[in-house]
Amino acid sequence: MSTERLGGVRVEVDDRLLARLEGICAVDAGDAARTDHGADWWPIARHWSAGGMVAARPAVVAFPTDTPQVAAVLAACHEARVPVTPTAGRSGVCGGSVPVFGGVALDLCGLSGVGAVDGTSLLVDVAAGTRGDVLEEKLRRDHGLTTGHWPQSMALSTVGGWVACRSAGQYSTRYGKIEDMVAGLEVALADGRVVRTGGRSPREATGPDLRQFFLGSEGTLGVVTEVCLRAHPVAPAERRAAFGFATFVEGLEACRRILRRGATPAVLRLYDHRESMRSFAVDGRCLLLALDEAEPRVADAVLHIVGEECAGAERLDDALVDHWLATRNDVSALAELTDRGVVADTCEVGARWSQLAGVHAAAMAALEGVPGTAWASAHQSHSYSDGGCLYLTFAGTPEGEGEGAAEDWYGKAWDAVTAAALGQGAALSHHHGIGINRGRFLAQALGPAFDVLVALKHALDPHGILNPGKLGLPSPWGAPPWP
Numbered sequence: 001m002s003t004e005r006l007g008g009v010r011v012e013v014d015d016r017l018l019a020r021l022e023g024i025c026a027v028d029a030g031d032a033a034r035t036d037h038g039a040d041w042w043p044i045a046r047h048w049s050a051g052g053m054v055a056a057r058p059a060v061v062a063f064p065t066d067t068p069q070v071a072a073v074l075a076a077c078h079e080a081r082v083p084v085t086p087t088a089g090r091s092g093v094c095g096g097s098v099p100v101f102g103g104v105a106l107d108l109c110g111l112s113g114v115g116a117v118d119g120t121s122l123l124v125d126v127a128a129g130t131r132g133d134v135l136e137e138k139l140r141r142d143h144g145l146t147t148g149h150w151p152q153s154m155a156l157s158t159v160g161g162w163v164a165c166r167s168a169g170q171y172s173t174r175y176g177k178i179e180d181m182v183a184g185l186e187v188a189l190a191d192g193r194v195v196r197t198g199g200r201s202p203r204e205a206t207g208p209d210l211r212q213f214f215l216g217s218e219g220t221l222g223v224v225t226e227v228c229l230r231a232h233p234v235a236p237a238e239r240r241a242a243f244g245f246a247t248f249v250e251g252l253e254a255c256r257r258i259l260r261r262g263a264t265p266a267v268l269r270l271y272d273h274r275e276s277m278r279s280f281a282v283d284g285r286c287l288l289l290a291l292d293e294a295e296p297r298v299a300d301a302v303l304h305i306v307g308e309e310c311a312g313a314e315r316l317d318d319a320l321v322d323h324w325l326a327t328r329n330d331v332s333a334l335a336e337l338t339d340r341g342v343v344a345d346t347c348e349v350g351a352r353w354s355q356l357a358g359v360h361a362a363a364m365a366a367l368e369g370v371p372g373t374a375w376a377s378a379h380q381s382h383s384y385s386d387g388g389c390l391y392l393t394f395a396g397t398p399e400g401e402g403e404g405a406a407e408d409w410y411g412k413a414w415d416a417v418t419a420a421a422l423g424q425g426a427a428l429s430h431h432h433g434i435g436i437n438r439g440r441f442l443a444q445a446l447g448p449a450f451d452v453l454v455a456l457k458h459a460l461d462p463h464g465i466l467n468p469g470k471l472g473l474p475s476p477w478g479a480p481p482w483p
Contacts, residue, residue: 002035002038002049002052002053002054003052003053003054004038004053004054004055004056004057005045005048005053005054005055005056006055006056006098006100006480006481006482007481008100008101008477008478008480008481009101009102009477009478010059010101010102011059011082011083011101011102011103011477012059012102013029013059013060013082013103013104014080016080017076017077017080017082018060020076021060021062021073021076021104024062024064024069024072024073024076025062025063025064025065025069025072025073025110026062026063027060027061027062027063028060028061028063029059029060029061033061034057034058034059034060034061034105035054035057036061037057037058037061037087037090037097037099037105037107038054038055038056038057038058038098038099039054039055039090039097039098040087040090040091040092040093040095040096040097040098041090041091041092041093041153041156042055042092042093042094042095042098042435042436042437043093043334043338043343043344043345044343044345044406044407044410044437045095045098046334046335046338047338047343047406050338050339055095055098055100056098056099056100056101056102057099057102058085058099058102058103058104058105059102059103059104060104060105061104061105061107062104062105062106062107063107063109063110064106064107064108064110064111065110065111066110066111067111067186067188067194067225067226068194070106070108070111070188070223070225071188071192071193071194072192073104073106074106074188074189074190074191074192074223074465074466075191075192077103077104077465078190078191078192078463078465081463081465081476082103082104082465083099083101083102083103083104083464083465083466083467083468083477084103084104084105084106084223084465084466084467085097085098085099085100085103085104085105085106085219085467086106086108086160086164086219086223086466086467087105087106087107087108088107088108088109088128088129088157088158088160088161089109089131089153089156089157089158089161090156091153091156091157091161092161092165092432092433092435093345093346093432093435094432094433094434094435094436094437094438095435095436095437095470095482096164096165096218096219096433096434096435096436096467096470097435098435098436098469100436100468100469100480100481100482101468101469101475101477103465106223108128108129108158108160108223108225109129109158110129111127111128111129111130111160111225111226112127112129112130112131112134113126113127113130114126114127114130114135114138114139115127115226117139117142117143117145117231119143119145122145122230122231122232122233123183123199123228123229123230123231124139124145124147124228124229124230124231125226125227125228125229126159126226126227126228126229127159127225127226128158128159128160128163128223128224128225128226128227129158129159129160130158130159131155131156131157131158132149132150132151132153132154132155132156132157132158132159132162133154133155135147135159136154139231140234143231144233144234145231145232145233145234146231146232146233146234146235147175147181147229147230147231147232148169148171148174148175148176148181148232148266149162149167149169149171149175149178149181150169150170150171151167151168151169151170151431152170152328152329152331153329154329155329159227159229160223160224160225160227162178163178163182163185163214163215163224163227164216164217164218164219164224164433165216165218165431165432165433166178166179166215166216166431166433167431167433168381168382168389168430168431170267170328170381171266171267171293172382173259173264173265173266173267173268173382173383173384174264174265174266174292174293174294175232175266177382177431178215179212179215179216180230181229181230182198182211182215182227182228182229182230183198183199183202183228183229183230184196184197184198184199184200184211184227184228185197185198185199185211185214185215185224185226185227185228186224186225186226186227187214187222187223187224187225188222188223188225189222189460189461190222190460190461190462190463190465190466194225195210195222197209197210197211197214198210198211198228199228213456213460216433217471218433218434218435218467218470218471219466219467219470220457220461220466220467220468220470220471220473221456221457221460221461221466222460222466223466235293235294235295235299236295236296237293237294237295237296237299238291238292238293238299239291239292239293239299239300239302239303240289240290240291240303240318240321240322241289241290241291241303241306241307241310241315241318241321242287242288242289242290242315242316242317242318242320242321243287243288243290243310243313243314243315243316244276244282244285244286244287244288244313244314244316245270245285245286245287245288245310245313245314246285246286247286248270248272248273248286248357248360248378249357250286250312250313251270251286251288251313251380252270252353252356252357252360252380252388254288254309254310254313255268255270255288255380255383255388256353257309258305258306258309258383259383259384259385260385261305261309262305263301263302263305263306264292264302265290265291265292265302265303265306266291266292266293266294267289267290267291267292267321268288268289268290268306268380268383269288269289269324269379269380269381270286270287270288270289270379270380271286271287271288271289271379272286272360272377272378272379273285273286274375274376274377275287275377275378275379275393278377279327280320280323280324282316282320285314285316287316287320288310288313289320289321289324290303290306290310290321291321291325337395341397341406342374342395342396342397343395343396343397343398343406343409343410344375344393344394344395344396345393345394345395345410345413345414346391346392346393346394346432347363347391347392347394347414347417347418347421348381348389348390348391348392348429348430348431348432349363349389349390349392349421349426349427349428349429349430350382350387350388350389350390350426350427350429350430351387351388351390351421351424351425351426351427352386352387352425353386353387353388355387355424355425355426356380356387356388356390358424358425359390359420359421359424359425359426360378360390362420362421362423362424363376363378363390363392363417363420363421363424364376364377364378364392365420366416366417366419366420367392367394367413367416367417367420369416370396370409370412370413370416371399371409372396372397372398372399372409373394373395373396373409373413374395374396374397375393375394375395375396376392376393376394377392377393377394378390378391378392378393379391382430382431389430389431390421390426392417392421394413394417396409396410396413398410407483410483411483414437414438414483418438418441422441422444422445427445428441428442428445434470434471434472435470435471436469436470436480436482437482438472439469439470439471439472439473439480440472440483441472442471442472443472450472453471453473454473454474457473463476464476464477
């Protein structure tokens with residue numbers, strides 16, 4: 001059995017609680033299931049896995065298949081004061097699904113399927129454990145609809161995971177992020193109560209929007225069991241274009257002007273010189289890819305504006321967009337780097353247009369200043385009227401032997417890039433969430449508002465059982481053992 005890398009408090013499930021859980025749903029306390037649920041796609045945990053270690057194992061894994069079973073499991077653990085870590089596709093990259101204190105891993109994949117589809121109102125009810133590709137295939141095949149949500153983890157991630165981490169799809173400039181798509185939520189609270197919020201009408205003035213409490217809460221405030229999503233008719237037309245800019249700053253300015261004019265191409269991705277060369281063999285230029293899908297006249301108008309605002313750039317082959325579409329979900333390079341002992345990760349941050357160039361420059365300088373850094377590059381992956389997302393990639397070949405050297409470089413790289421980004425006014429995360437890895441930065445990022453989050457956590461989860469060790473929140477079992 002794999003060694004657990006993250007030491008610290010481990011909460012066991014006693015015979016009494018185990019018997020109660022077994023009376024609710026399927027439960028597995030075997031080594032294989034526990035190890036399988038001991039990690040997600042957090043890059044440093046993948047590095048540990050290559051060395052025969054797992055981040056941290058739960059004591060048992062519970063497999064509910066409906067909302068009442070989820071609620072019953074939570075009520076039992078609430079009474080026993082045993083931590084519960086909600087999991088599903090486990091495609092997150094910040095350790096958000098790692099059960100750092102043991103207890104129960106709550107596997108939500110059994111809550112799967114598309115429910116009511118209101119094609120007139122363009123609303124779809126979806127069980128939280130439904131994978132993204134399953135949802136999209138069903139909507140397109142049976143209803144001619146799409147959510148427009150295309151995260152890189154489409155075939156791995158689930159709808160509940162999208163909500164938990166405020167995920168962004170690759171077409172977010174047209175369709176928005178997941179928080180723009182969620183019309184309503186069903187959520188099981190720590191004590192087993194089930195609440196529904198939103199989804200009754202297109203706009204409400206019925207007090208605070210309670211959906212926002214749970215969007216991005218990463219299972220720390222409640223467990224999402226069903227989601228009502230906004231949908232769109234499948235677009236009948238698509239348009240593409242590619243341009244090369246002399247500098248990254250010039251490309252950013254073109255993106256800003258495009259959005260300022262009201263054009264929202266589904267994809268507007270700008271790569272710095274390093275990434276343009278590495279991923280597309282475009283030398284000496286910063287590559288901008290544009291793609292839109294909409295009614296033909298709308299798509300034509302959008303690409304016309306894109307062309308006008310890129311008039312000073314070099315027009316490149318549209319086949320570069322084809323290349324991106326063919327390779328956009330390929331993450332095999334991470335496994336190859338891990339096999340070679342290279343530690344790599346990505347950090348995505350959002351910022352205003354007025355800040356993006358400064359964030360890029362400061363982040364690159366900070367990463368390159370960390371001893372052992374072998375690579376630092378960036379692209380702008382999502383654009384909005386007020387700003388965009390910078391996706392920062394970095395890799396290192398740490399000096400020294402053993403896991404300590406890798407973890408030391410990894411921690412220093414994250415400290416450096418985060419300090420640089422926050423120092424330039426960027427948001428801590430755009431769509432990957434916080435998990436364990438970014439938890440130590442959240443109080444600084446939120447300022448006094450962090451105390452409001454702590455108070456909300458205590459009100460909804462007084463025993464602290466829901467996904468403890470995440471979001472930097474206080475826990476009955478102490479701080480997470482990282483870094």
